[in-house]
Amino acid sequence: MSIKKFATIFLLILVSFFFMAGSCSKEDNPVAPTTPADGGGGETTPNTMTFTFNTTPKDWSDYSSVFYDSGTTTTYITARETGTNAYPNIQIMIPGKDVTGTWTQADAGTGILYAASGTTSYFGTSYTIMISSYGAVGSKVTGNFWAQLTGTVAPNWATNGYFNVTRLADQ
Numbered sequence: 544m545s546i547k548k549f550a551t552i553f554l555l556i557l558v559s560f561f562f563m564a565g566s567c568s569k570e571d572n573p574v575a576p577t578t579p580a581d582g583g584g585g586e587t588t589p590n591t592m593t594f595t596f597n598t599t600p601k602d603w604s605d606y607s608s609v610f611y612d613s614g615t616t617t618t619y620i621t622a623r624e625t626g627t628n629a630y631p632n633i634q635i636m637i638p639g640k641d642v643t644g645t646w647t648q649a650d651a652g653t654g655i656l657y658a659a660s661g662t663t664s665y666f667g668t669s670y671t672i673m674i675s676s677y678g679a680v681g682s683k684v685t686g687n688f689w690a691q692l693t694g695t696v697a698p699n700w701a702t703n704g705y706f707n708v709t710r711l712a713d714q
Contacts, residue, residue, distance in 0.1 A: 589604065590604045590605075590607045590608075590707065590708045590709055591604055591705070591706065591707040591708070592604050592607040592622045592704070592705075592706045592707070592708055593704050593705060593706075594622075594633065594702055594703070594704035595702060595703050595704055596700055596701070596702050601624055601625075602624070602625045603622035603623065603624055603625060603633070603704075604622075604625055605623070605625040605626070606621075606622055606623035606624075606625070606627075606632075607620075607621065607622035607623075607706065607708040608620075608621055608622075608708055608709060608710075608711050609621075609684040609706075609708050609709070609710045609711065610710065610711040610712070610713065610714055611640040611641075611713045611714070612713075612714050613713055613714065614714075616638065616639065616640070616652075617636050617637070617638055617639075617652060618636070618637050618638075618639065618640060618642065618677075619634060619635070619636055620634070620635040620636075620637075620684065620686075620706060620708065621633070621634045621635075622706075622708075629661075630658055630659060630660045630661065631657065631658060631659050631660070632657075632658050633655070633656065633657045633658075633702075634654075634655070634656045635654075635655050635672055635688060636652065636653055636654045636655075636656075637652070637653055637672060637674065638650070638651065638652030638653065639652075640713070641677050642674060642677060643674045643675060643676060643677050644673075644674060645671060645672070645673045645674075646671070646672045646673075647669075647670065647671050647672075648667060648668065648669055648670050653670075653672060654666065654667060655667030655670050655672070655688065655690045655692070657692050657694075657700065657702070659694075659696075663694060663695075663696045664694055664695075665692035665693060665694035665699070665700055666692065666693060666694070667690040667691065667692055668691055668692070668693045669690065669691040670688060670689060670690035670691065671688060671689050671690075672686065672688045673686045673687050673688065674686040675687075677710070678710055679710065680710050680711065680712050680713070681709065681710065682709070682710055683707055683708065683709060683710070684706070684707075684708055684709075684710050685705075685706065685707045685708075686705070686706060687703070687704065687705040687706070688702075688703060688704060688705075688706075689702070689703040690702050690703070
C-alpha cells in the first residue's frame, strides 16, 4: 500500500471518529428530569414546566399553573406548550389540597390527560406523579411525573417532566 493511500484512509478514519464522537454528546442523550429548586424566590421565580415526549423536550412554561377546585376537591396542574394558543395541552390531577406525596394510576382521583388537538387526546394508562412542595397561593408547587399515554389515534406517547409553577387562587 502506498503512503498516499494509507494517508487518505487514515484521514477518513480520523474524520469519521470525530464525527461519531461529536454526535454522542451528552446533550443528545436524554436523562430523567429532576425537580429544579425554587431558588427561594417564591412567586418571583419564573414558572418552569418542561415535558419530554418520546425523548423530545418541550417548554410549557408560558401557560402553566396549579389550582385547587373545591367543587371536585382536586388539584389541577395545567399547561400549554409555549407559543401555542390552545393545543397541545396537558393536565395532571391529584386529589386533595395542599398535598405532597406520590400517586400512581392505582390511586383514585388521579390522572394525566394530553390533548394534541381538539379531536385527539391521550390519557395516562401508567403513571407516577410526585409533588415535592406545595406552596401557598402565589407561591410555587414543584414536582415531577412519568406517564405512558394512550389514545384513540396512534402513536401512543411516553412522557416525563418536571414543574415549578405558581399556585393560583382556589376555584
